[in-house]
Amino acid sequence: MQLNDICIHESIFFIHEFRATVFSCFFLCSWVFDRVLPIFFAFFDIPPHLEDSRKKSMNIGLRFLLGVMLLYCFPTSGQQSKSQTDLEYAKSLTFREITTIIGQVSEDTTMVKAYIGVYVDKAIREKEVFEEAHGYTLLSSYEKDEQSKLNLLDKAISLTLKQDSKFFPMLPYFYKGNYYLEKEQYTKSLENFIEALKHSRTKNNLSYQYAAKHNIAIIKGEIGYYQEALEIFKECLDFEKNRENFNPYAYSEILYFLSKNSIRLGLIDSAKAHITEGLSRTKSIYPMLYNKISLEEANFYLHKKDFERARNSVKRVLKNLETSSASKDDRTKILALYYLGRIEEKSGNLSQAAKEYLAMDSISNDTGLKPAEIRNGYVFLINSLTDENKKYQIVNKTLLFDSIISQNGMDVSARIFKVFDTPELLNKKEELINSLNADKKRNKKTIIAILSLLLVLGIVLYFQISNKLKLKQKFEALIVEDEINSISSSKSDEKKSNVRAEKIPETIVNHIMEGLKKFEIEKGFLNNNITSKSLAILLDTNVKYLSIVINDYKSKSFSNYLKDLRINYAIKELRVNKKLRNQYSVEGIAKEMGFNTSESFSKAFKNKTGLNPSYYIKQLTKKEE
Known part of the structure; x- marks a missing residue:
């Protein structure tokens, strides 16, 4: 941890007192690692969206330091005075001291929320706006009710919106942006990151500006604007190269996104350079990020039709997921199985491809995670499965999948409808329903449900066709108008002057x-x-x-x-x-x-x-x- 990072971290957490001890900073960092990771990242000039790999790879060393400090700085639990953990006693403590107690009881959510309540009450009583906003931001990370979580962040924003602070209201905006990003609600996520960027510029906080740009670039890549995302990531990479306190994780993660977007743009050679550097920087240090870059390496070899190397890259990732600290990364495991299925499919081993895609689907069902890339796996299963019931389930999943992606603002028609577009999918569904009805009689409730679904789909299809016809008519009218204008080019749009x-x-x-x-x-x-x-x-x-x-x-x-x-x-x-x-x-x-x-x-x-x-x-x- 750099001295500058410590100074920045302490200056926002403890506004009213001189921050005398290194321990308090480390202890608070541990708590934030567990509960409010995005805020921690923002304080340390790290893009707030970073994933659990940073947390897991740093947490062991940090907790070791904390354990040593606890032995020297605090008495054992048996020696502690009861008043130190008493809520009434806590009301007389400083903000720093209350935060230290919160760190001590961080595993007890009920106690943490109670002490944060004391923290907020003290801030309100003493009219300390930033401490109050800080308390709401921390409390939001323990709030299970989603609307209550957002309300707390909105309150932190409204309190500090017109205040002079280097960190507020950007932090709650970052936190809201991450909240919506995790839920793949890209429009709302983008709105919050843009607000964070706007306020970062107003307050001349360069680190926060690039953190916001980084997140915006991630969203652009997710909704299909690869070229725009690529340009922003290049800008972020230049910033990371030249900043005084070089952040190796942030730099490596940008290499990952550069390789990912480059491949999707067909810039294969550029992607390879980023992949090579990224792998060398993350191996044995950042296991989750190393796995993600390894999957892009597999994707690179897949484009080159070097199936053996592609297969080895994916298998390396699956092995790492079984043995390393990154074993909980379900999203990467889903993508790894998808790429393995893709490799088998492209190399002609169709039965093995189906097995990999089914394994992918199983984990996706268990976790609820549905990365956009895996849709082609479902298309393959629809065309290859012989079991009508399974095929029917896969079609339903694919339709739901398409609906979710469309709502999230992705350019669905250009990105994922190339092989199996919606009209074909609806026809396939109708055929499967007829086939299933021939094999098994369905009860009245099921038939009504199917007919209702088909009616809704028919209405949607009608409006799609109607819209296409309107566009076609506009096109024809435009051609005729242009041809007429070409013949009578002397036509003037002038009128008499006023x-x-x-x-x-x-x-x-x-x-x-x-x-x-x-x-x-x-x-x-x-x-x-x-x-x-x-x-x-x-x-x-x-x-x-x-x-x-x-x-x-x-x-x-x-x-x-x-x-x-x-x-x-x-x-x-x-x-x-x-x-x-x-x-x-x-x-x-x-x-x-x-x-x-x-x-x-x-x-x-x-x-x-x-x-x-x-x-x-x-x-x-x-x-x-």
Whole structure:
């Protein structure tokens, strides 16, 4: 533990007193390791989302130190005065002393909550806002009721929202973000991490800023924005390399996420470099993280079709899970069995693949964990199982699986519906129901339940088809409109000026209009750096005159004028330019059209046409075929 870390940790926990002893800091750290890991990580400039591997790998050494200190710093339990653990006596103690007692009774949840109550009451009585917020944050980690847990964190936030602190309200925001992240509620998690980032910037806390960015990048990767996640992780890696107090775990974890997102983007060679460095840094030190990187190594070899090496990497992970301190990592075990099934499937050993996928499903059922990657395993089982009852169960699981992922904001259609999309899955389900009904009569209640499910699914399917038809109609109308505009290119959107434009000399108006015409013909709007000021200079006029003329003669603001020119050009160019359509990504097309980001381009395109650029391109390609 670095001296700076100790100073930071103590400064927030014990605001009113000089923190004289190293023991109190270590003892409190042990308690936080057990109960409020995300807060501990935040204090030590470690991204709050880190998993149990950090906790388990450090806990043994930390507790050894604590045990030695207890022998020297405190009497044995038989020698302790009863008043030291008495709640009434605790009311006269300092915040530090109450926290020390909480550490002593950390295994007794009832007593811990009672002492935290004393801590909070003291803070309220003495009007110590940060101590009160700290108490609510600690208490939330012992609260079993989820709404009560969130209410306590919200109270800590509201107390410190407008207060001057280096650590609040970021800590409760981090804690809420982690709470929702663990439940895979990515939208709510993202909202809290963004708030933590905003306040970290306001308070100029660089470590917290990168902790928030780290978490946001994790969410982006989980919902399919691999490129954006990759860029943020690269930025975080640079920060970790150059920071004064180098954090080897945080650095290694970033290598893991870099390798994971690189593989999903097809950047296999880059992924291999991150995997190699990550394995060398985590072996024998961080077993859980080592296992995760090993699975990415297996995924790398799977892409290379080196099945033997891929199989060895996964088996190494499974062996580690049986023997190491990482044996409780059920999520990694599920993924390991999935990859083992994937390897067997790709190498042609289909019966063994089915066994691995069934083992994966068994653990997933027991734990309730359903990583997004494992869906392909269920698809394989649907297509390979001969037992109709088992197949029916797997189909139901897959439908539920899809529903959960869709609700979490994942790009389901692009990421996991490639092999077995929803309409096919619904047809398969109907066939299985008919087959099962032929084998066994079902009672009335079961039939009603099935019919109800099919009715709901039918309604959902109807709306999906209806939406597709509407999009198709919009596309056809857009093509017709673009073709008409191409034939009558001389069509003008100009109108007679109003009183504002009439105040400008006619010669100047004509000069500006001629300049705009030339600007449009020469496609000056494709320059992404063009502004009203730069265009005014180009047309030898001023911004005020230019804005008035565009508003009056083009019936739109300058920014909308540029957007319309760019989108109209994009509609036409995508229709006639195969190279632009087939070889450029949406981001690349956006750059070509003068937009700075793919998001701004997509939004402008959607506002203008009612369609997403990707859908428009896809339909153009289909039409051409």
